[in-house]
Amino acid sequence: MHVKHLLLIAILVLTAACGSKEIKVDESLSETELYQQAQIDLKNKNYSHASSKLKALESRYPFGQYAEQAQLELIYAYYKNQEPEAARSAADRFIRLHPQHPNVDYAYYLKGLSSFDRDRGILARFLPLDMTKRDPGAARDSFNEFAQLTSRYPNSPYAPDAKARMIYLRNLLASYEIHVAHYYLRRQAYVAAANRGRYVVENFQGTPSVGDGLAIMVEAYQQLGLDDLAGTSLQTLKLNYPDHPSLEDGQFVPRASTHKRTWLARATLRLIENDTPLPPGETRAAQDMRRQYEDAVEAIPPELQPGYKGKKGKTAINDDEPRRSWLNRLTFGLFD
Template identity: 75%
Template sequence: MQVRHLLLIAILAFTTACSSKHVVDENLSETELYQQAQADLDTRNYGSAIAKLKALESRYPFGRYAEQAQLELIYAYYKNVEPEAAKSSADRFIRLHPQHPSVDYAYYLKGLASFDQDRGLVARFVPLDMTKRDPGAARDSYNEFAQLTSRFPNSRYAPDAKQRMIYLRNLLAAYEVHVGQYYLTRNAYVAAANRGRYVVENFQETPAVGDGLALMVEAYQRLTLDDLAATSLETLKLNYPDHPSITTGQFVPRERGDEDRSWLAKATLGLIETDTPLPPGETRASQDVIRQYEDAEQQIPRELMGEEPQTKKRSWFSYLTFGLFD
């Protein structure tokens, strides 16, 4: 099975899920509604479970299962990949039941919803570098887990939340480094130095601190701030002697200086580099798409690929459209 077949299957499954209507019998009692919702959760029929839990809450707002239904509705939304609905339901539960014995679970699910918000169907097949994506959801998740661990340090969910916070902190630090490196490519050396310093000052004990120092060294060197560059370099050598930017005791800049760049690269602020000529009809963007496509294809399990032979070489336009217009 080719990638385009998988894509079409995913689109059809998504369309079917969105178009399906879950009708809840109006004659069901409170207990029957709750039991059927539990059965749906057990069979991972989360859409149906959501409909029954919402019906239970609206029909029996003061019943014996009302609070539990609100709590399990958060979980059902989370498992149904509806992060905004899950977070909204969690906020509502926390506001209505701040002293509930399971309110820590609402905080935990809220953090999980943000944690998984960027990880959808595409991420299962396409290798995405999370450190280069918008960190908004990661920052929200970190703050929500921080609330959980500070308010409920003895919660059963606190150890897992702390481990996720370590990962998220490393992710946020690496994102700041990527932004700094982008500034370097655009000759925005003051901004690059500030990003590097921000990482060093605010993300201690993360793997990105060495990269932050290297950013500072390179940016200060470009700005001819020799004292600051030397101080940053000594700190880098002392704490990260094996950093990739240090070769035989010397600092190797990541980016080329303006004197080493072509006139086209200078005129376009590095958006167009001309190290090697492009084949006719191709662009750097099309090459990147082809590379990403091929990388993603390699990640798909062989048993899903089938044995369909490739009979002809595909054009870059075919790759861009996932073969839908072949």
């Protein structure tokens, strides 16, 4: 399966590179002809051609009979063509220009959908990406945009679907906070872990992650020696989540542990199966550099390791030599 995933990535990259030609629209087409051809393209799911014709229609006939409809359908064409940023921009423009339009709720809905799918491209549909471990920025945007739709247009035909997606997004955001809290637990940052757990308990009531938040609070408070807070959190956990995995025969069992990286996570620098969200102040580039160095150290044969003694008791590398920094090793001595 993993080989198929890598082949799929290569095919999609080549397809995207080959499909980036600019589409020219015949300048002799009338307003009606442009709109009709755009409708045919939309029906045939040829969204790139449809968006080009809808943009041409709007620019050539800004006050025509199809101008407003073209702006609305352009949002849909961008969304279906997997251009979320263009779709959101077009939706914002339509909402700004036509706030009283009878179908403005549709623009709000498409804007929310575009953010909802912003991190769910073609790769995410086929590769084992855990959405709860990725940057939640798009999820927050989508939640807020669906919230605008449901609050301003509660009777909209799109409101029920928006509410259902909001439930999913709220669960996703809560799960992300739990992943971050576990990250802090593994690194013994217990105050930060307790704060994250408490944040989930206070702000995501009703989500499946509340029990995990309480368990994190118990473990973090125990490690900090705050027995009263740990006891209160444990009693709350037992009362509300008696079947939580951290409870065995009524006793709390800490769950924080180090996690081995899979070969797929290493090969993709944790793009796939990523278990460590970025902590505050950290950068992805710095993490990647450290991982490359760690992987290089792990690949060094034992006989080349400092302090290794062969069959005759001889040391392969002189321990008296000054130790080189990881940056020096990684850059082959270019940087001391």
